[in-house]
Amino acid sequence: MRNNRMATMHRGCAKFLVSGAIALTGCGGAMAFGETFPDNREDHLALVAQRLDAGREASLRAHHEQPILVAVTSAPMRLIAHDLERGTMLWETPVELRTVPYVAGHSVVTHEGNEVVIRSLTTGRVTGRVGDRSLNLVGAAGEGERGVVVLSTGGGVSAFSVVVGLSGGAPTFQAEMQQPIGAPAVSADMGFVPWGHQNISAIDLGSGGEIARLRATQGVVASAVVEGGHIFFGQDGAALLSTNTAPAFVTIPGEMPGNPALLRNAYQPPPGPNSAQSRVRLVTRLTAREGAAAFEGDAAYLVYYRLVIALNADGQSARWIAQLPRDAVGADVIDGGLLITDESGAVHLLSTADGRESRVVQLGSGLIYATAEADALSAGTPSGEVLPLRDQLLSAAQNTDARLVPLRELAVRLLAALPEAEVTGNLIAICEEPATTASVRREACRVLALRRAGNADVLQALERHASFLRGIHAPPVGPLAEASLAMNERRAVPLLLSHLRDPETSAADLASIARVLGAFGELSAAEPLADFIRLYRAETIEAGLNEGLLASLTAYRTLLGPTSRELLEETATDALTPVAIRDAARAEIVALDAPASEPPTTSDVTTETADMTLTEADDPRPETLTPLLVNQILDDARPQLEACLRTPRRVVDMVRVVMVVGPEGNVLMVTTTPTEAQACVEPIVRAHTYPATRARGRQSVTVEVRR
Amino acid sequence: MLSRSITRMLAILAISVLSHGVSSSLSAQEMTVAQATQLLSASSPDEVRMGIETLGLLGSPQAVAPLSARIRQGLPPDLLGAAIDTLGVLGRAEAGPILFELLAHRRPEIRLRTVQAISTCAPRGADRALASSLSDSSPAVRAAAAETLATLRATSAVPELFLAFEHDVLQAGPALAALARAEEVPRIVGYLGRMPFATLRPMLLTLLQRTDLAARIRMDLVGRLGELATAEVRALLSEFIESLPSNDNSPLRRAAEETMNRIAG
Numbered sequence: 018m019r020n021n022r023m024a025t026m027h028r029g030c031a032k033f034l035v036s037g038a039i040a041l042t043g044c045g046g047a048m049a050f051g052e053t054f055p056d057n058r059e060d061h062l063a064l065v066a067q068r069l070d071a072g073r074e075a076s077l078r079a080h081h082e083q084p085i086l087v088a089v090t091s092a093p094m095r096l097i098a099h100d101l102e103r104g105t106m107l108w109e110t111p112v113e114l115r116t117v118p119y120v121a122g123h124s125v126v127t128h129e130g131n132e133v134v135i136r137s138l139t140t141g142r143v144t145g146r147v148g149d150r151s152l153n154l155v156g157a158a159g160e161g162e163r164g165v166v167v168l169s170t171g172g173g174v175s176a177f178s179v180v181v182g183l184s185g186g187a188p189t190f191q192a193e194m195q196q197p198i199g200a201p202a203v204s205a206d207m208g209f210v211p212w213g214h215q216n217i218s219a220i221d222l223g224s225g226g227e228i229a230r231l232r233a234t235q236g237v238v239a240s241a242v243v244e245g246g247h248i249f250f251g252q253d254g255a256a257l258l259s260t261n262t263a264p265a266f267v268t269i270p271g272e273m274p275g276n277p278a279l280l281r282n283a284y285q286p287p288p289g290p291n292s293a294q295s296r297v298r299l300v301t302r303l304t305a306r307e308g309a310a311a312f313e314g315d316a317a318y319l320v321y322y323r324l325v326i327a328l329n330a331d332g333q334s335a336r337w338i339a340q341l342p343r344d345a346v347g348a349d350v351i352d353g354g355l356l357i358t359d360e361s362g363a364v365h366l367l368s369t370a371d372g373r374e375s376r377v378v379q380l381g382s383g384l385i386y387a388t389a390e391a392d393a394l395s396a397g398t399p400s401g402e403v404l405p406l407r408d409q410l411l412s413a414a415q416n417t418d419a420r421l422v423p424l425r426e427l428a429v430r431l432l433a434a435l436p437e438a439e440v441t442g443n444l445i446a447i448c449e450e451p452a453t454t455a456s457v458r459r460e461a462c463r464v465l466a467l468r469r470a471g472n473a474d475v476l477q478a479l480e481r482h483a484s485f486l487r488g489i490h491a492p493p494v495g496p497l498a499e500a501s502l503a504m505n506e507r508r509a510v511p512l513l514l515s516h517l518r519d520p521e522t523s524a525a526d527l528a529s530i531a532r533v534l535g536a537f538g539e540l541s542a543a544e545p546l547a548d549f550i551r552l553y554r555a556e557t558i559e560a561g562l563n564e565g566l567l568a569s570l571t572a573y574r575t576l577l578g579p580t581s582r583e584l585l586e587e588t589a590t591d592a593l594t595p596v597a598i599r600d601a602a603r604a605e606i607v608a609l610d611a612p613a614s615e616p617p618t619t620s621d622v623t624t625e626t627a628d629m630t631l632t633e634a635d636d637p638r639p640e641t642l643t644p645l646l647v648n649q650i651l652d653d654a655r656p657q658l659e660a661c662l663r664t665p666r667r668v669v670d671m672v673r674v675v676m677v678v679g680p681e682g683n684v685l686m687v688t689t690t691p692t693e694a695q696a697c698v699e700p701i702v703r704a705h706t707y708p709a710t711r712a713r714g715r716q717s718v719t720v721e722v723r724r
Numbered sequence: 725m726l727s728r729s730i731t732r733m734l735a736i737l738a739i740s741v742l743s744h745g746v747s748s749s750l751s752a753q754e755m756t757v758a759q760a761t762q763l764l765s766a767s768s769p770d771e772v773r774m775g776i777e778t779l780g781l782l783g784s785p786q787a788v789a790p791l792s793a794r795i796r797q798g799l800p801p802d803l804l805g806a807a808i809d810t811l812g813v814l815g816r817a818e819a820g821p822i823l824f825e826l827l828a829h830r831r832p833e834i835r836l837r838t839v840q841a842i843s844t845c846a847p848r849g850a851d852r853a854l855a856s857s858l859s860d861s862s863p864a865v866r867a868a869a870a871e872t873l874a875t876l877r878a879t880s881a882v883p884e885l886f887l888a889f890e891h892d893v894l895q896a897g898p899a900l901a902a903l904a905r906a907e908e909v910p911r912i913v914g915y916l917g918r919m920p921f922a923t924l925r926p927m928l929l930t931l932l933q934r935t936d937l938a939a940r941i942r943m944d945l946v947g948r949l950g951e952l953a954t955a956e957v958r959a960l961l962s963e964f965i966e967s968l969p970s971n972d973n974s975p976l977r978r979a980a981e982e983t984m985n986r987i988a989g
Contacts, residue, residue: 518828520829557801
């Protein structure tokens with residue numbers, strides 16, 4: 018079982034109360050978090066579920082009491098509580114907080130100096146103090162008069178944690194554990210305590226005894242929350258506590274700016290009241306759906322300083338974006354919408370449907386942190402115009418606040434996820450604007466290359482050529498070329514040829530142009546490609562030109578097939594052409610000589626057996642050996658292959674490896690460009706095993722080794 | 725510019741002939757165009773260079789075609805530069821197509837040399853091609869294009885030259901002063917007060933000295949300069965008067981003298 022030595026539970030600690038204070042040392046009592054307590058007992062979990070069901074109504078009532086916002090002001094630091102419905106301050110007190118405050122039912126729990134201080138939520142009166150034993154206040158939670166407080170060293174070796182029970186704002190019991198404990202939740206007189214990254218224990222707050230323990234191996238368990246009388250737990254993902262001992266964790270897929278966790282990683286040192294974590298967070302409301310966790314409204318809200326993005330639960334598309342006048346310091350999903358508190362002290366209630374403001378409460382203080390228990394807050398009618406989502410995203414992508422760069426990149430991705438053709442024009446504008454932050458521009462160019470709508474914008478941009486006198490910049494030809502291919506927009510071919518000849522076309526874009534021309538298969542591109550190859554093959558000065566030449570050779574071979582041999586051989590034997598280009602031409606000749614694999618037909622691969630009919634879909638062999646597959650196979654040898662970039666004579670940026678492979682996966686030939694790398698690369702490539710494929714003949718595969 | 729290019733080419737050829745003559749069975753002077761053309765296909769860069777330079781030395785119009793073909797086959801940077809210079813030395817209009825192609829070469833150094841070669845070859849269509857080069861991203865190419873347009877007296881390029889001058893291609897100024905028609909002179913005069921006088925001075929002097937412009941136009945210019953009445957204007961008028969023949973007693977001279985005298989020295 019668990020490795021929780023010295024797990025103890027102290028009951029009757031109230032005897033240590035001195036003037037409302039409790040010292041956490043030397044409090045004896047019965048065991049909790051016992052080493053022998055069984056986990057994943059369905060009967061235990063069923064009992065907990067029963068109690069949660071029975072207490073759900075009461076839980077919902079408890080969370081719909083007076084809507085109160087607890088906030089922390091900047092210098093001088095004060096802890097304040099506001100009645101949001103009335104817009105009046107309930108109380109305020111000067112504090113020196115070490116961590117953010119926690120609302121725990123009818124109490125507010127803070128870490129001040131060496132003590133945990135418990136105050137009444139409605140009056141601010143101190144109802145209890147607990148010595149911190151040099152531990153961090155990890156979290157506190159409550160429902161009505163019941164609550165729990167968790168203190169811990171945090172994650173890692175020699176972790177030590179203490180759980181303190183609360184009743185009526187005063188400590189009742191404590192339990193210790195030599196494991197890290199996360200942020201707790203409370204409902205139906207039970208405390209739910211995550212610990213040791215994988216466990217969550219249910220504690221009866223009346224007795225202080227552990228009544229159920231779940232070990233969930235599908236996700237990290239760092240925090241627990243109560244929503245709608247259900248208990249959810251997790252960190253990057255969230256799961257519903259039920260009798261299911263292998264609960265599924267729901268997540269918002271995709272990388273978010275600032276990597277905010279869905280539920281707080283409470284094993285890390287707790288955030289201070291002025292932490293950036295208050296300004297960058299992912300806010301959701303969890304709900305139970307078909308016995309599992311789900312996101313209410315299938316939405317999540319990314320708060321990033323002054324911007325709030327409502328995301329669909331797929332993480333890949335947006336619903337709306339709101340721009341706040343100041344940085345957000347608090348964000349909670351409540352029944353009436355998304356409650357955002359900004360640093361100026363304004364509390365905005367936003368409609369979860371469209372981001373419009375339905376209510377604003379001005380608290381009038383400079384704030385650094387805010388948290389609310391405000392489900393009872395009534396929402397007004399949303400006011401203001403709703404801009405099209407495209408305009409909202411575009412506005413966010415072009416925001417000039419330097420802190421928002423990662424979010425601007427996300428806005429660009431979300432913009433690209435929109436199907437409207439006009440988006441392509443927006444992405445072109447961002448991609449080619451030199452004043453745009455480089456990473457945002459790169460992202461716009463990347464997603465532009467993947468567009469499948471907006472042909473007219475792509476063609477219009479490709480028609481443009483740089484002109485000094487007319488103040489016209491060259492368009493982003495590379496991404497536009499790729500986009501034209503994604504759209505199968507063949508009208509781009511003459512325009513791309515024109516850019517191939519234009520000296521203002523960036524060298525970095527030449528390879529894309531050539532690749533796309535080759536992929537379109539328009540023979541009209543062959544001669545211009547030949548002209549380009551001939552004119553520049555002996556060039557040695559312009560950086561980046563080689564990539565364009567190599568791609569042009571491949572495209573030319575692809576377009577003309579055997580007819581390309583003359584130019585390829587001419588290039589391979591031209592003494593004035595640099596070795597790298599000659600080698601590349603040779604490699605193309607090798608590729609030309611390797612017979613193309615014929616695509617198998619269903620009849621080729623269907624085999625009658627005694628008891629089954631095998632179809633193509635049953636054939637486990639890959640159809641062909643792809644560069645991706647070869648790269649995966651060679652992945653373990655990447656360091657050795659990269660060492661081959663340093664040849665006896667020079668160091669090269671890239672080695673092209675052309676392999677000719679038989680249908681059984683047998684390597685027939687390996688050539689490299691440059692050839693100096695051959696002796697180093699070939700044995701490594703040959704040392705690997707390649708799968709048999711469904712190809713009918715030999716095939717050539719080209720992969721690149723880069724630094 | 726032309727004489728400088730020819731001098732450079734001859735010096736190169738002299739050195740080249742001396743160095744290669746020892747190992748070659750024929751000296752450059754003894755070769756025919758066909759033999760020099762054959763050298764262009766050699767695998768040795770030195771022999772290719774000798775072929776290029778020999779074709780230049782032979783000076784035959786027949787050299788343009790093989791040089792053009794060799795350029796299109798791809799040459800290393802130094803040999804490409806030599807080939808373009810040789811076309812310039814040959815000064816044949818037949819070099820137009822290859823030179824126009826090279827105006828779109830990726831390296832600005834090549835485009836610059838090409839513009840210089842166009843100035844000596846003066847091929848048909850050079851005005852349009854060079855007008856396009858006024859929009860080149862390289863300032864050196866833009867400047868050379870403007871100078872060459874003036875050399876070629878490409879009046880059709882005046883609108884582009886105005887645009888270039890207004891985009892700080894200062895070399896377009898002298899070209900405009902030399903090529904502007906009477907009705908375009910006011911646009912140049914309009915730059916007074918908007919652009920530094922030092923930039924405009926050579927243009928104004930050229931305009932005053934242009935006898936192909938009606939005296940009325942130039943009188944108007946003197947009058948406009950008189951309104952400025954600066955020491956710089958006085959020095960300009962003085963230089964103009966000095967450039968006139970001593971026996972010139974034209975109304976323009978008298979107007980320039982009167983205007984100059986009115987400006988305090």
